[in-house]
Amino acid sequence: MEYFTISLFNGTIYGLLLFMVSAGLTLVFGMMGVLNFAHASFYMVGAYFAYSLQKVFGFWPAIILSTLLVGVVGVFVERFFLRRVHHYGHAHELLLTFGLSYIIAELVKLFYGNYPINYRIPESLNFAAFQIFGTNYPVYRLIMGGISLAIFVLVYLLLTRTRVGIVVRSAIYKPHMVAALGHNVPLVFMSVFGVGAALAGLSGAVAGAFYITSPNMALDLGIIVFVVVVVGGLGSLEGAMIASIIIGLISSFAVGIDLSLVDVFTLFGAGEWASGIGGALALKISSLSATIPFLLMLIILLIRPSGLMGEKE
Amino acid sequence: MKKTNIIIIFVVLLFCLPAFLSHSLVNAVNQMLIAALFACAFNLVCGQGGMLSFGHSAYFGIGAFATLHAMGVMGAEGIMPTPFLPVAGALVGFSVGLIAGWFSTKRTGVYFSMITLALAELLHTVAPHLKGIFGGEAGLSGMRMPSLGISFGTDIHVYYLTLIWVLLAVGFLYFLTFTPFGRLVFALRDNSHRLRFLGYNVHRLGTMTFALSAMFAGLAGGLQVISIEASNYTVFDMHLSAEVVLNTYIGGVNVFIGPLLGAAVMTFMGNAFSDLTRNWLLYKGVIFILFMMFMPTGIVGFFQILFTIFRKYSLRILSPFLLLASIAALLLGFSTVYTVEMMQRVLSQDYQMLAQLAGANVWPAIVLFGREWFPGTGLFYVVPVFLFFSGLAALKLAIIKWHKIKDNDESGVSGATLPEKSGNDVSEQNCEFNAGEKV
Numbered sequence: 174m175e176y177f178t179i180s181l182f183n184g185t186i187y188g189l190l191l192f193m194v195s196a197g198l199t200l201v202f203g204m205m206g207v208l209n210f211a212h213a214s215f216y217m218v219g220a221y222f223a224y225s226l227q228k229v230f231g232f233w234p235a236i237i238l239s240t241l242l243v244g245v246v247g248v249f250v251e252r253f254f255l256r257r258v259h260h261y262g263h264a265h266e267l268l269l270t271f272g273l274s275y276i277i278a279e280l281v282k283l284f285y286g287n288y289p290i291n292y293r294i295p296e297s298l299n300f301a302a303f304q305i306f307g308t309n310y311p312v313y314r315l316i317m318g319g320i321s322l323a324i325f326v327l328v329y330l331l332l333t334r335t336r337v338g339i340v341v342r343s344a345i346y347k348p349h350m351v352a353a354l355g356h357n358v359p360l361v362f363m364s365v366f367g368v369g370a371a372l373a374g375l376s377g378a379v380a381g382a383f384y385i386t387s388p389n390m391a392l393d394l395g396i397i398v399f400v401v402v403v404v405g406g407l408g409s410l411e412g413a414m415i416a417s418i419i420i421g422l423i424s425s426f427a428v429g430i431d432l433s434l435v436d437v438f439t440l441f442g443a444g445e446w447a448s449g450i451g452g453a454l455a456l457k458i459s460s461l462s463a464t465i466p467f468l469l470m471l472i473i474l475l476i477r478p479s480g481l482m483g484e485k486e
Numbered sequence: 487m488k489k490t491n492i493i494i495i496f497v498v499l500l501f502c503l504p505a506f507l508s509h510s511l512v513n514a515v516n517q518m519l520i521a522a523l524f525a526c527a528f529n530l531v532c533g534q535g536g537m538l539s540f541g542h543s544a545y546f547g548i549g550a551f552a553t554l555h556a557m558g559v560m561g562a563e564g565i566m567p568t569p570f571l572p573v574a575g576a577l578v579g580f581s582v583g584l585i586a587g588w589f590s591t592k593r594t595g596v597y598f599s600m601i602t603l604a605l606a607e608l609l610h611t612v613a614p615h616l617k618g619i620f621g622g623e624a625g626l627s628g629m630r631m632p633s634l635g636i637s638f639g640t641d642i643h644v645y646y647l648t649l650i651w652v653l654l655a656v657g658f659l660y661f662l663t664f665t666p667f668g669r670l671v672f673a674l675r676d677n678s679h680r681l682r683f684l685g686y687n688v689h690r691l692g693t694m695t696f697a698l699s700a701m702f703a704g705l706a707g708g709l710q711v712i713s714i715e716a717s718n719y720t721v722f723d724m725h726l727s728a729e730v731v732l733n734t735y736i737g738g739v740n741v742f743i744g745p746l747l748g749a750a751v752m753t754f755m756g757n758a759f760s761d762l763t764r765n766w767l768l769y770k771g772v773i774f775i776l777f778m779m780f781m782p783t784g785i786v787g788f789f790q791i792l793f794t795i796f797r798k799y800s801l802r803i804l805s806p807f808l809l810l811a812s813i814a815a816l817l818l819g820f821s822t823v824y825t826v827e828m829m830q831r832v833l834s835q836d837y838q839m840l841a842q843l844a845g846a847n848v849w850p851a852i853v854l855f856g857r858e859w860f861p862g863t864g865l866f867y868v869v870p871v872f873l874f875f876s877g878l879a880a881l882k883l884a885i886i887k888w889h890k891i892k893d894n895d896e897s898g899v900s901g902a903t904l905p906e907k908s909g910n911d912v913s914e915q916n917c918e919f920n921a922g923e924k925v
Contacts, residue, residue, distance in 0.1 A: 208596040254779070261782055264538050267596060268735060271540075272775040275728060279768035283830050392724055396607050399600050407597075461615070467608040471589060474601060478593060 179308070180425045186314050188421020189321035193376035194394065195401040195413045196328060197369025203408025204345045204365055206263050207255065210270040212373055213395030214277040219243045219374030220381025220390065221281055224292040232295045232382075240375040247370020251363045274391065282388045289387035317379055324372060325414060332410065341365060345408065400470045406483020415481055420466050427462035500649055504642045513713075514757045516645050518750040519652045520709050525734045525749035526656055526742075527702030532731075533739030534663065535695045536675025537591065538599045541606025542703055543726035548582045548609075549575030549704025550717045551620060557628040557711070567633035572651055572708035579704015580697050587696025591689055594678065606727060613719035625718020628711075648709050655702050660742055662698075671695050732774045738784025747785055765826050772822070803891055810884035817877030821870045827854055828870075832861055 198212045222239035230238060250273065258265050294313050301309030332338040344351045344361045352358045381390070401420055405412030458465075473480065504512050528542050549572075556566050556574035566574060590601040613620040620626070630638045638644060662668045670691055673681050682688045711717055730749070737748020752770065759766045781788050795804065831837055831852045852859050859866055 202596075208599070254775075257779055258782075263596065264536075265778065265782060267538065267599065268731070269775065269778050271728070271731065272771055272778055275732070276768065276771035276775065279765065279771055283765060283768065283826070284833055286833075286835065396603060396724075400604060403597070403600055403604075461612070463611040464608055467604045467611070470604050471601075471608075474589070474592065474597075478597075 179310075180428075181422070182310065183314070184422035184425030185418060186318040186321075186421070187425055188418035189318045189325075190376055190380050190417075191394075191398065191401050191421055192414050192417035193321045193324050194373050195398045195405070195417060196324070196410060197372045198398060199402045199405065199408055199410060199413045200345075201366055201369045202402065204341070204348075205255075205266075205362055207266045207270070208263075209366075209369075210267060210395070211250065211274040211277060212270075212369070213391040213398055214274045215243050215247060215370040215373035216377035216394060217281060217381075217386075217388070217391035218246065218277060219377030220292060220386045221285060221290070221377075222374070223378035223381065224285075224290055224386060227292075227295075232298070236375070236378040239378045240371050243374025243377075244367045244371030246374075248363055248367035250370070251366040255366070256359070256363075274395070278388055278391055285388070287388055289385050292381050292386040294382040313383055317383060320379055321376070324375070328372075329410065397466060400466045402480075403470055404473050404480055406480025409480065409482040412480055412482030420469070423465050423469065424462050427458050427465055430458040497653065500653075501646075504645055509641050512641050512645050514754065516641070516648050516713055517757065518753045519648050520706050520713070521730075521733065521749040521753040522746040523652045523655055523709070524703055524706040525730055525737065525745035526659055527699050527706060528730045529734050529739060529742075529745040530659060530662075530671070530702070531696055531699040532734060533745065534668070534671045534675065535692070535699075537594065537692065537696070538731075539590075539602040539696075539699075539727075540599050540724075540731065541602035541604075541727050542699075542730050543722055543724070544586070544606040544609045545579045545583055545700035545703035546707040546710075546726060546730075547613075547717070547719075547721035548700075549579040549707030550711045550721055551626070551707075552578035552704065553708035553711045554626050554628050554717055555619075557630060557715075568630050568638050568712070569634060569647055571630075571712055572705050575708025575711070576701045576705040579707070580701035583697035583700020583704075584693060586700065587693040588689075591692030591696055603724075603727075606722060606724070610719065610722040610724075613722055620719050623719065625716060625720075627716035629715060630712055644713050647712065651705065651709055655705055656746065659702065663742060667694075732770060736774055736777050736784055738786035740783055741786045744784050744786040751785065763827065765830055768826060769823075799891060803894075807884055807887040807891060810880050810887055814877050814880035814884055817873050817880060821873035821877060824854070824870045824873070828852065828859070828861075828866075 194213065194216050197215075198209055201207060201209050201212070219239050222242050223235045226235035226238050229235075250270075254269055254273065255266055258269050298313050298316070300312055303310055330338075332342060340351065340356055341361060344356070344358050348358050351361075377390075384390075397420065401413060401416045404420070405414070405416030500515075503515060507515065524542075524546060528539065531537050531539050531542075553571050553575040556571050557568075558565070586602070586605050590598055590605065593601060614623045616622075630644075632638055638647070663672075670681070670686065674688065674691055674695065678688050681691075707721070733749040733752045734745040735748070736752060737746065738744030756766055756770070759769075763769070777784055783790070831854070837852070852861065
């Protein structure tokens, strides 16, 4: 029970965090058809900006500032890089963002060194929110979850309840028509890209302090975020939310399960034979926790290729 | 024919190389050959089939491990004579490619890219746990045995083994483009819908293409293992997949020779510069971005354009433009390298320590380009800024020159497109809104 509750909490909060990063990615994809490979790099840049800024401004101002800065970086990338290669097609844009992610990772190594940096949550936030089965539950996890939830609600309301949201959603659906009606679609694209980048930066700034901030964090998270977006359905915000939570829960539960296929065979009395074979049969689920999201993605692609909430093709 | 003559001369040259080169250089050429084969195999899917794979390191790695097992791991008896070991890599690569290709070619466009990425990452996360096959985190090592009267003890023997396999494989891939199958692969890229309406099984064709590409990637992995006699799970790393994408596109995907050239050039430069700088990967990324933005057809495309403008205009008209363009490239390149190298040195931990020891306002000297530079002095900052802006000015002049050349050309045939350095002014007209169609 203890294991179950704690895993549930941790998984949900990790999932919410995943959502905050994937929200921007899925919106940008739905809108511009661009799969932004550099999106997770914005997450990393957010963490590093916050790390540098907090020395001067303190923790919370640094997080806000780095969110804004990453947003500006995103706008810059869209305006001066993506837009220039737009006419070559989507594959080309994908390659360009791929190159950018490569450069950003190298630049981070250049500035901060190729090792994890000492970016921590401030002492004033480092206390337990409540006790659960005798262990302290850190309040910072709750803050992370709260911020992600707030972002989800905010983005959702913005998209569904405001005039700006209507323009954005219609620009996703029929960009030519929206342009013909007199809206500045390139500006809308640029803003969405900037906001998406800022969200990734915010989650990086918030999560980097709790998890590890290192030059590999973009790649590690980036691939998981891709999985989230594919499982949820490209371009769907709700889908991204559901997929993030599922993957968050799976990764947090899998770590503690000590079963393998051998145990399944034992049920049928073939346990000894299976453990004799070893290899893939003897792999414990706990050691596969990093692998399961990819398996889930393959299964989803087989049975429902457009993702949980995606439209058909 | 002229083209065949060039190829024959080049091949003969490759066979004679070990006579002139030192051991380390033969090794470098060996690496270049392997990288070239890998890029060429990758291009079968990417350039010819139009499917951008981000997970090709998986098949390279699979081929590497298969070859290692065939060679005999940890003193075990090998199952094949050394010269035929890469066959094991190729066969296993092909079979894994069939399965992976069946999955990934179900979708096209960015979905395809993401599936390949996920498959490679799946392997990367599982591999360290499968001790028997991939040797856990430490990896496996083997030993190439003498066979067929050749000892395979020296780099030269390995070089010839690699060379023969690479020539055979690249030759096969080249002739494949002329077969009906090769033509269908092109059609897959250009219009897969039409192909389907014509009655072809597009999914099977895509799977076959993918499997063939994986097969040659596996062959390349096998050759790599024969040369270094060891491997561990890091070959499945994203890094290798990224490298082959970069190499292929820098070379140019539209022409068969492009990826070969790109991989060979980039591997050579990587070898040559890795002693000089720690930021080679950064430069590589910048080169890639520059090519993507201003010269999407790669190195080959650059030479093609040079060739067309040399045909069209006399050298006398062109020389001021070419001179200005080269000066601009040199100045901009130098100021970039200076800035990057200086930042790396100033920000390095060693230097920060030195600076702290030296006291508040004293910055120790940094040696770069054979001379001492002092951070904090004016010259330190003026040099890159000056170089950068004079480079920009030269670029501007070169663009003006180019427009003059074009305006004077009354015939008005727009044969040559703008060369790389003058890409800046094209982009303005590209900024107009182009609808973001969904894939």
